[in-house]
Amino acid sequence: MTDSITDRLSPEERRTGMSLAAIFGLRMLGLFLVLPVFAVFARDFPGGDDLTLVGLALGAYGLTQACLQIAWGSASDRWGRKPIIVAGLLLFALGSAVAALAPDIHWIIIGRVIQGAGAISAAVTALAADLTREQHRTKVMAMIGSSIGLVFAGSLVAAPLLYAAIGMSGIFWLTGILALAAIVVLLKVVPAAPPPIPGPPVSLLFVLLEPQLALLNFGVFALHLTQTALWVLVPSALIQYGGLPMAEHWKVYLPAVLLSFMVMVPAVIAAEKKGMMKPVFTGAIALLLLVQVGFYFASQSLWSISLWLTLFFVAFNILEATQPSLISRIAPPHAKGKALGLYNTLQAVGLFVGGTAGGLLAKHFGGGAVFAACGLLALVWLGLARMLRVPQRTAAAHRRNAAV
Secondary structure, three states: OHHHHHOOOOHHHHHHHHHHHHHHHHHHHHHHOOHHHHHHHHOOOOOOOOHHHHHHHHHHHHHHHHHHHHHHHHHHHHHOHHHHHHHHHHHHHHHHHHHHOOOOHHHHHHHHHHHHHOOOHHHHHHHHHHOOOHHHHHHHHHHHHHHHHHHHHHHHHHHHHHHHHHHHHHHHHHHHHHHHHHHHHHHHOOOOOOOOOOOOOOOHHHHHHOHHHHHHHHHHHHHHHHHHHHHHHHHHHHHHOOOOOHHHOHHHHHHHHHHHHHHHHHHHHHHHHOOOHHHHHHHHHHHHHHHHHHHHHOOOOHHHHHHHHHHHHHHHHHHHHHHHHHHHHHOOHHHHHHHHHHHHHHHHHHHHHHHHHHHHHHHHHOHHHHHHHHHHHHHHHHHHHOOOOOOOOOHHHHHHHHOO
16 A cells, blocks of 8 residues: 555645646746747848857857856755746846847847856756655656647747747747746745755766766757757758748647657656666667658658657657656765756757757758767767666665655
């Protein structure tokens, strides 16, 4: 009887997962609404005819994320998660206002940089780890990851419609409002955070060089580089090869994301409950590699683009759920914020490098070079993933987390 109870999420864990997923979703909706329309919008915007600047505008958000994730994560270890999350969301709202008022693409880049200064991902995922038992952590991370995927799908449907109704400036204003709404959810719905866990200082060098953490940090860098680089190409490819106007791109995006969830959910359950974390993890990386090969060699058509996008979302959603859960289990309990801060730093570096390098490669060498570079990165990651050691849960860990 006890085992069946501990196999289920508690009401507080369920509320934690749903409310933190909502916070992530509100914030990420603000980011994702920009992706499907910005490259097309920029063509008629001052400075937007330069693909390098377009890629920089898409990836600039990751630049300040990369600089500040560790600091914000460490601060949340010391001063608590919620105050840090509130401050980050306020900065994000400020950056949205700057981008909304921008007279040219350079000011949009500045606005995106300020948005990125609200680097709260580490604090939010650390809070999720604080409020959940170890045996349910991947489920909660999957809830957060799933919300990101659903919001992404919704943004791909809504973005063209919103762009037609309120323009790019209006979309940026909306991103700021959504960030403020996330603050309300944090303060009114998320359960009270536990006090910071005392413990000896953990150096950044340890977090950086610990082999298992380093493997996961490389993985999140590769994953988000690939994601952003693809979005330098996908909207234009759907127009050029798929014959779909911008307002109809949701017909590809929405089914692709929803189908990916149908595969992701049983994969995460198998990883968590049946001890298949490593096979699921490496299989998702292999699928990511296959997607790049498919995009490179397959004939460009609406059906091929739809197929490879669906498979990309399957791999992306599985990896988004499993990696932060593994980080929180490997890192010292009193340094989860710092470890997740470094993890999210590499995520942000991937966003920045993916947008910038994707734009440069597409401009000078064509779209095939983008897929080839992302495929090579996935191949390296797949080779490194063989060294992953999934930590075993101990009785002490169960007792420690049972009080959550």
